[in-house]
């Protein structure tokens with residue numbers, strides 16, 4: 001169950017626990033030959049990852065996981081082969097970094113109101129990242145003893161309907177796709193089954209995604225059961241979308257998200273990395 005292609009991973013540039021170089025090293029050891037680094041709303045880890053990949057004989061696909069809003073809900077768009085310096089994408093990422101700080105301050109206020117040491121938690125978070133994710137807050141809540149695990153931190157404090165839940169204001173899906181494409185990238189809708197949507201709304205999301213230039217669905221994610229992979233594959237087939245696969249690696253301690261630990265893409269689905277529009281030489285690398 002090891003895939004030579006893994007198109008979804010996080011480093012310390014966002015909420016991953018390994019540096020970009022250490023992540024590339026681990027992926028190489030696990031037999032990954034085509035790796036996309038897709039940190040949340042940032043390209044800050046790509047340079048280090050590219051250097052490490054060249055040394056390890058891995059093809060690094062420059063990627064990003066972009067937060068977007070669709071019908072009031074947050075969805076994630078994976079961009080592959082993006083030029084990290086493209087002006088529209090850079091402007092979008094700047095805007096998102098600002099939104100992350102605004103959201104972090106709001107979470108902090110709500111934690112304080114709930115009787116937790118919000119300011120101390122925010123200091124902890126900002127000591128490790130300039131672009132806080134909720135995962136950073138969950139880790140800080142564990143560290144200060146307010147939760148015994150990251151999952152518990154979401155259940156008690158940060159998750160939907162909890163005291164420190166905040167709404168995020170991400171750019172519209174259409175705008176996020178526009179910037180991704182303008183940066184020379186191709187886009188896959190990350191973990192399409194993880195959004196709280198009815199089956200009908202999920203199909204509409206996929207149709208909108210495709211209409212605005214999206215190319216694929218992430219059909220196999222780390223830890224997905226064969227049933228889930230089959231469901232996502234039929235969704236992709238129905239919408240005429242290609243497929244991507246990605247572990248969503250964050251942490252060496254979660255065995256189901258290790259680099260390359262992925263189900264195979266079901267046969268009728270076109271792998272995005274073999275699509276003519278895919279910007280990296282993945283086909284060549286995999287054939288060698």
Ligand code: MN
Pocket residue numbers: 010015040133135250
């Ligand atoms: Mn994450």
Ligand code: MN
Pocket residue numbers: 065076190191
């Ligand atoms: Mn995601």
Ligand code: MN
Pocket residue numbers: 008009010065248
């Ligand atoms: Mn992710």
